Amino acid sequence: MNCDSIQKLIALYSEGDLGAAQATTVETHLLSCAACQSFLNELEASQAMVKALAAETLDPASFDRVRQRVMEEVSRAQVAHTPWWRLPHSVLAGWSPAWAVGLALVLGLGFLLPWRFWREPAAPEPREHAVASGSPTHQQVAASPTPVSSAEAVQKPELRQLALRRKVLPRHRLALAAQGEPESIAAETEQPVEQGAVLGVETTPPADIVAEPLPPLLIKLMTDDPNIVIVWLVDLETQEK
Amino acid sequence: MAPTSNGGILMVDDARLGSGAHTGDDPTARWLQAAKAGDASAFEQIMILHQRQVLSTSLRLLGDVKDAQDAAQEVFLRLYKYLNRFQDGRQFPPWLYRITVNVCRDLQRRRQKTTMLSFEDLRETGEAIEPASATDLEAEFSLAEKRSFVKEALRRLPAKERAAVVLRDIEGLSTREVAGILGSSEITVRSQVSSARLKMKLFLERRLKAKKRL
Numbered sequence: 429m430n431c432d433s434i435q436k437l438i439a440l441y442s443e444g445d446l447g448a449a450q451a452t453t454v455e456t457h458l459l460s461c462a463a464c465q466s467f468l469n470e471l472e473a474s475q476a477m478v479k480a481l482a483a484e485t486l487d488p489a490s491f492d493r494v495r496q497r498v499m500e501e502v503s504r505a506q507v508a509h510t511p512w513w514r515l516p517h518s519v520l521a522g523w524s525p526a527w528a529v530g531l532a533l534v535l536g537l538g539f540l541l542p543w544r545f546w547r548e549p550a551a552p553e554p555r556e557h558a559v560a561s562g563s564p565t566h567q568q569v570a571a572s573p574t575p576v577s578s579a580e581a582v583q584k585p586e587l588r589q590l591a592l593r594r595k596v597l598p599r600h601r602l603a604l605a606a607q608g609e610p611e612s613i614a615a616e617t618e619q620p621v622e623q624g625a626v627l628g629v630e631t632t633p634p635a636d637i638v639a640e641p642l643p644p645l646l647i648k649l650m651t652d653d654p655n656i657v658i659v660w661l662v663d664l665e666t667q668e669k
Numbered sequence: 670m671a672p673t674s675n676g677g678i679l680m681v682d683d684a685r686l687g688s689g690a691h692t693g694d695d696p697t698a699r700w701l702q703a704a705k706a707g708d709a710s711a712f713e714q715i716m717i718l719h720q721r722q723v724l725s726t727s728l729r730l731l732g733d734v735k736d737a738q739d740a741a742q743e744v745f746l747r748l749y750k751y752l753n754r755f756q757d758g759r760q761f762p763p764w765l766y767r768i769t770v771n772v773c774r775d776l777q778r779r780r781q782k783t784t785m786l787s788f789e790d791l792r793e794t795g796e797a798i799e800p801a802s803a804t805d806l807e808a809e810f811s812l813a814e815k816r817s818f819v820k821e822a823l824r825r826l827p828a829k830e831r832a833a834v835v836l837r838d839i840e841g842l843s844t845r846e847v848a849g850i851l852g853s854s855e856i857t858v859r860s861q862v863s864s865a866r867l868k869m870k871l872f873l874e875r876r877l878k879a880k881k882r883l
Contacts, residue, residue: 439863439870443837445844474870475838477815481729482839484816491720494738498716498745502709505749 429457431464438464442471641665697761705752712752716745722762722840723769729835730773732824736780743772766840766850770832777828814880822872826865833858834865 434457440446441454458465642664649658697718703711723744728737747768755764823831829851836847837858844862848855 435867436863439866440859442866443862445837445859445862470874471866471870474873475866477873478819478822478834478838478866478869480812481816481819482725482841484725486721486724486728487734490724490734490738494724494741494745495713495716495720497742498749499709499713501742501746502712502749506707506709 429453431461431467434461434464435467438468438471442468442475698757701752701755701757701761704749712749715748719762719765722765726766726769726835726840727773729820729823729839730770730832731776732820736776740769740772740776743776744769747772763842763846763850766836766842767852770836770850774828774832818873818876819869821876822869825872826868830861830865830868833861834869837862838866 434454437446437450437454438458441451446454458468645662645664647660647662649660651658697715700711700714700718704715720741724737724741727740727744728734731737731740744765748765755761823835826834832851833847836842836850837844842850844855844858847862848858851858
């Protein structure tokens, strides 16, 4: 084995990385080769320098910095995976302004939305009065297969409107209804209404009930300048039409 | 058995990384149990116990303190993320070394900061190639110079040789452990270590001659 080959083994021999057989080969060569013996000494010196690097102390601030950054990430990850009701009080306390604003918005919307969309139901026409009047429109009401008392009608105007839309009587049955056979007529005329069918007859409001005009909606836009106020009037009746 | 990689975390199922070494007295084992149960303070204790290992290895592999800090942070975050994958009964330090080597390798790839210098560059710059004697090496270099030269020599090594020699000669692991961490054979590790030692010897001798000229 020549010196070049043996020096690769010497690089391992110097740190005890060779097996017994290869170590013996190297030792035998070293006994007869001064150059390789010198090479071994040089290698041990350079290896001492390399190993000395292990004794180098690192700046403690580096450890602290790394640990702090990691623990911040860990805390963030734990908060992200924790239900809000299990969060520590300190975490929630830090968000108190956001919680207050959010709660105010929810309460505000909860109060304003019903007020905006609520409509005063129109006073329903009393059923008895409709039959007595004898007008075709009112006879249709009398022929309803599900008689509704006037008191119920007042309480549930929308349900009554639905009932009127679903039951439309032919004109030749209206006379029978006026003669006192509402039940038989109701049994004959009760036909299922298919979904999507066009229903022809709509009840018109009685002449003696006049709907009150809706008051216009007043919107005021306040600007930064207290002298400038933008007022916006919306005619709700026009809007509905 | 070939290791499998998953997001930089190698699923350790390799006897070379050691097993059955945990005892009831091992503080890391106790902290690991608590950390797996979600105890952040236990995880911090693990960091305190092993931060030197992670940060110094990262520094040797990357050669830059700031990069080493970034790598160490990433190592511990991966450790936190994949803590439940660590099998009880295995040795923890080799597993952590493996994460560290993978993170440093990924960081080098991302930043493209791998030093392009090589040992052949010294020949082109006309620096002396005559070897110095062992006594010269000991006498002429101050401690700071020695460390500086060794770090430069490490940076000039190919990444695989650098990882092998750092783990074997600086961290003091056995060839078997290094092979387990790097996912290669002991024969390969011996070859890499031998090559790295010869290159570093040559580099340090050249540095000494250059300094003598000045």
